[in-house]
Amino acid sequence: MTDTSSAPAENHVFEADVARLLTLMVHSVYSERDVFLRELISNAADACEKLRYEAIAEPALLGDDPQAQITLIADPEGGTLSVVDNGIGMSRNELTEALGTIARSGTKAFLERVAAQGGDNGLDGDRLIGQFGIGFYSAFMVAGRVDVFSRRAGSEEAWRWSSDGSGSYEIAPAALEDAPARGTRVVLTLKDDAKSFAERATVERIVKAQSGHVPVPILIAEKPDAEAEPVTDGSALWAKPKTEITPEDYADFYRGLSGQYDEPALTVHFRAEGRHEYSALAFVPGARPFDLFDPDRKGRVKLYVKRVFITDDAELLPRYLRFVRGLVDTADLPLNVSREMIQESPILAAIRKGLTNRILTALEKLAESEPDTFAAVWRDFGGVLKEGIYEDFERQEQLLGLARFRTTETGAEWRALKDYVAAMKDTQQAIYFLAGDDLERLRTSPQLEGFRARGLEVLLLSDPVDSFWAATAQGFEGKPFRSVTQGAADLADIPRLDAEKDQDAAPEADPATATLIAFAKTVLEDAVCDVRASERLTESAVCLVAPEGGPDRQLERILKGAGQAGEAAKPVLEINPRHALVKALAAASADAALREDAVRLLYDEALILDGERVSDARGFSERLARVLHQALGGA
Numbered sequence: 001m002t003d004t005s006s007a008p009a010e011n012h013v014f015e016a017d018v019a020r021l022l023t024l025m026v027h028s029v030y031s032e033r034d035v036f037l038r039e040l041i042s043n044a045a046d047a048c049e050k051l052r053y054e055a056i057a058e059p060a061l062l063g064d065d066p067q068a069q070i071t072l073i074a075d076p077e078g079g080t081l082s083v084v085d086n087g088i089g090m091s092r093n094e095l096t097e098a099l100g101t102i103a104r105s106g107t108k109a110f111l112e113r114v115a116a117q118g119g120d121n122g123l124d125g126d127r128l129i130g131q132f133g134i135g136f137y138s139a140f141m142v143a144g145r146v147d148v149f150s151r152r153a154g155s156e157e158a159w160r161w162s163s164d165g166s167g168s169y170e171i172a173p174a175a176l177e178d179a180p181a182r183g184t185r186v187v188l189t190l191k192d193d194a195k196s197f198a199e200r201a202t203v204e205r206i207v208k209a210q211s212g213h214v215p216v217p218i219l220i221a222e223k224p225d226a227e228a229e230p231v232t233d234g235s236a237l238w239a240k241p242k243t244e245i246t247p248e249d250y251a252d253f254y255r256g257l258s259g260q261y262d263e264p265a266l267t268v269h270f271r272a273e274g275r276h277e278y279s280a281l282a283f284v285p286g287a288r289p290f291d292l293f294d295p296d297r298k299g300r301v302k303l304y305v306k307r308v309f310i311t312d313d314a315e316l317l318p319r320y321l322r323f324v325r326g327l328v329d330t331a332d333l334p335l336n337v338s339r340e341m342i343q344e345s346p347i348l349a350a351i352r353k354g355l356t357n358r359i360l361t362a363l364e365k366l367a368e369s370e371p372d373t374f375a376a377v378w379r380d381f382g383g384v385l386k387e388g389i390y391e392d393f394e395r396q397e398q399l400l401g402l403a404r405f406r407t408t409e410t411g412a413e414w415r416a417l418k419d420y421v422a423a424m425k426d427t428q429q430a431i432y433f434l435a436g437d438d439l440e441r442l443r444t445s446p447q448l449e450g451f452r453a454r455g456l457e458v459l460l461l462s463d464p465v466d467s468f469w470a471a472t473a474q475g476f477e478g479k480p481f482r483s484v485t486q487g488a489a490d491l492a493d494i495p496r497l498d499a500e501k502d503q504d505a506a507p508e509a510d511p512a513t514a515t516l517i518a519f520a521k522t523v524l525e526d527a528v529c530d531v532r533a534s535e536r537l538t539e540s541a542v543c544l545v546a547p548e549g550g551p552d553r554q555l556e557r558i559l560k561g562a563g564q565a566g567e568a569a570k571p572v573l574e575i576n577p578r579h580a581l582v583k584a585l586a587a588a589s590a591d592a593a594l595r596e597d598a599v600r601l602l603y604d605e606a607l608i609l610d611g612e613r614v615s616d617a618r619g620f621s622e623r624l625a626r627v628l629h630q631a632l633g634g635a
């Protein structure tokens, strides 16, 4: 046994991010400060679950105190509120590690967001605190000083961590009688305007409202030495029959589990019976978490075995459902299940499949019964769900069915593929799409003109993932996907809406047009692989498209950006033979030099319309100057 109680206290400066977060908390005027208690209770419950898990391998850790519990001690005379657990506790190193740094990626993202929205002056921070849990440090919204006494399970040492939230904390050995025999006691010395949190009635009301479904029983004692009385029983919500659970119960449980403060958009709760038995409770959040696109972000579905928390690392859902929060509890695995077993277990593979199916089916039902709620889910998580279209081949058609799109026919509304297909023209062979990175620019793309003129709807795809799935997907209801910037447009069979315009003699057959095209081919030989008369243009003079077979224009750009394109395929330049400028050029008796300048300028115009840069900026400006000069009557 080491005697540490004579060692001196040490002072430590907080990591810069923690200091910033603390400043926000200390100066917070957030009106719903109650949330600090949920954070402390959730940490206490986590600590109890960790102990239960470690005790599977080392039962002695439980000693003569096997029943996990959380005790709140409200002391109005002392002006303090304490949160005590008999969980795993923290060693000295764990205290500095856990309470001196920020490990949560969500919290880092939170700070970035506060900074992006105009600084640390409180207001924006306050609004954001309301949306997202920010953990232990939220205690400083109500406390002027926080003392944490902790003794790790199995250890003979106890430690005290203290801070007033202003830049540094102190760590010192604690007398064993000041710390719980095992676990942690967090003592909040409340600020003057927060003394009501030392009243039993207030604390009880908050616990019932926020933490009624924490899976560890919670007790409250009035005064340090009074008998504690139970407030919640710690029974597992997911094990109760659905008929006994209210929507508020679910929402409360979801908030505790996710650390988010919104309402779930969708709740999926079921018990699977038969070959594998398990309960699952999963939620689609009602708001997008900060770290949704964080590449390190893993799934957030916890694995329990017979009500004992095992891990949140079991990857119980495919990556494209990584926004779902929830848990699975099964009796089919042993309690001491190892990491390797988790990875290879056929039972978990079956659970993964079952859970994925149930969530997708529930999303389908939601889309039918509450289209507005579903639209919000799609807005927040559609970009992630779409990854499944190419990652999960088996469910491709189902995911395409869930997908919603902006199209040339919609404004802010979303369109489902089945509605697109139902509205297809008789002669239309494919589902057309245009991919790019900016929706507004897509809407004005020249490549769309011929499709619009024929009343053909085109999907406007502006998420980076779109180019990938659209290039590989098999199609939907038997109709293939086709990029409007790729290959020949095949529009000849589909009449234009304003039919007369089609009557004028096909100018592509005009020998003058053919000569112009042949001339353009020689001039632009190095830049394009072909020049041809366009079926897709009606108003603009030119546009670029990808040759048949290769990646479409947007995918090509993305691959190039990622350094993954091999030899970049040269595009095809399409010329609109009906355009006045093109007609004039074709008929021109103009000199060859002007014609060449015009052809090169048209090519650069096509690049600009595609959101790219002109090929040779200096040559471009010289040509433009020459042509303008001539147009203005210069010699």
Ligand code: ADP
Pocket: 039, 043, 044, 046, 047, 085, 087, 088, 089, 090, 098, 099, 104, 134, 135, 136, 137, 184
């Ligand atoms: P999070 O709970 O998301 O990890 P917090 O800021 O709430 O973030 O807590 C930070 C860390 O402090 C926890 O991960 C845990 O390691 C440690 N901790 C906090 N409270 C306790 C407690 N009562 N018992 C044991 N460890 C705790």
Ligand code: MG
Pocket: 039, 042, 043, 135, 136
């Ligand atoms: Mg926490």
